Amino acid sequence: MEYIKAIILGVVEGITEFLPISSTGHLILVNEWISFSKEFTEIFDVFIQLGAVFAVLVYFRAKLNPFSKNKNKMEKKNSLQLWYKSILGVMPALVIGALFGKEITANLFNPVVVAIALFIGGIILILVEKRKTYAEVNTVVGITYGKAFLVGIIQCLAMIPGTSRSAATIIGAMLLGTSRVAAVEFSFFLAIPTMFAASAYSFLKIGFHFSSQDLLLLATGFVTSFLVALLLIAGFMNYITKNNFKPFGYYRIILGFIVLLYFIQR
Numbered sequence: 001m002e003y004i005k006a007i008i009l010g011v012v013e014g015i016t017e018f019l020p021i022s023s024t025g026h027l028i029l030v031n032e033w034i035s036f037s038k039e040f041t042e043i044f045d046v047f048i049q050l051g052a053v054f055a056v057l058v059y060f061r062a063k064l065n066p067f068s069k070n071k072n073k074m075e076k077k078n079s080l081q082l083w084y085k086s087i088l089g090v091m092p093a094l095v096i097g098a099l100f101g102k103e104i105t106a107n108l109f110n111p112v113v114v115a116i117a118l119f120i121g122g123i124i125l126i127l128v129e130k131r132k133t134y135a136e137v138n139t140v141v142g143i144t145y146g147k148a149f150l151v152g153i154i155q156c157l158a159m160i161p162g163t164s165r166s167a168a169t170i171i172g173a174m175l176l177g178t179s180r181v182a183a184v185e186f187s188f189f190l191a192i193p194t195m196f197a198a199s200a201y202s203f204l205k206i207g208f209h210f211s212s213q214d215l216l217l218l219a220t221g222f223v224t225s226f227l228v229a230l231l232l233i234a235g236f237m238n239y240i241t242k243n244n245f246k247p248f249g250y251y252r253i254i255l256g257f258i259v260l261l262y263f264i265q266r
Helices: 002-016 023-030 038-059 073-108 111-130 145-159 165-175 180-206 212-240 246-265
Strands: none
Touching: 002 023, 002 038, 002 212, 023 038, 023 111, 023 165, 038 180, 038 212, 073 145, 073 180, 111 165, 111 246, 145 165, 145 180, 165 180, 180 212
């Protein structure tokens, strides 16, 4: 039964981490019915998020590798700059997290906040898609350091559970004149230092003292999340070249209403 839980939670993380629908929000909701102990759940969530991040590294390995022998000097420079911009983009979250992380976790991590954030984020997604504007930046390489930093500031909104780190960064990049595809790619790249930093903080805070059974559960969740996220990234990149984010906005609104009604009546 415990391994089935690990697989289910890994699937939820793999599907929701990079879609603009909030992985943290979904995990909080799923944990209402399927969960481990409070202490183990915290570190388990870190591991399945790492699985999703490794899927990004694998899928975009050609674009992210600045040392590839198959790249010319300019291509290597572009790869390095993607890393620099991603690291710059995570800086605001590191500062805000260090200053207010404990207060945010203590006061906002509950289903009602998730429901409200899902609803509001859904409306914003739909409104952003209804704008009649043309993208100034059509490739992720064209995102400037200034835009990367501003997207990083907007990403801090995702500390409110249910907001979605992916939604915040994608919406932020699009409002700054970036195309859907470039915004999605940068959201993927920004996830790498963001999630590694969050994971390192969690390891330092919680420690790493687990039984062999715990390690097997962590490995199960990690591998499940990695495989599902890898498939999801491929499908999402194909989807976004031909479609917009409105369906995700409507999904968020409907889910937000359902969750709010459920917990009000409980």
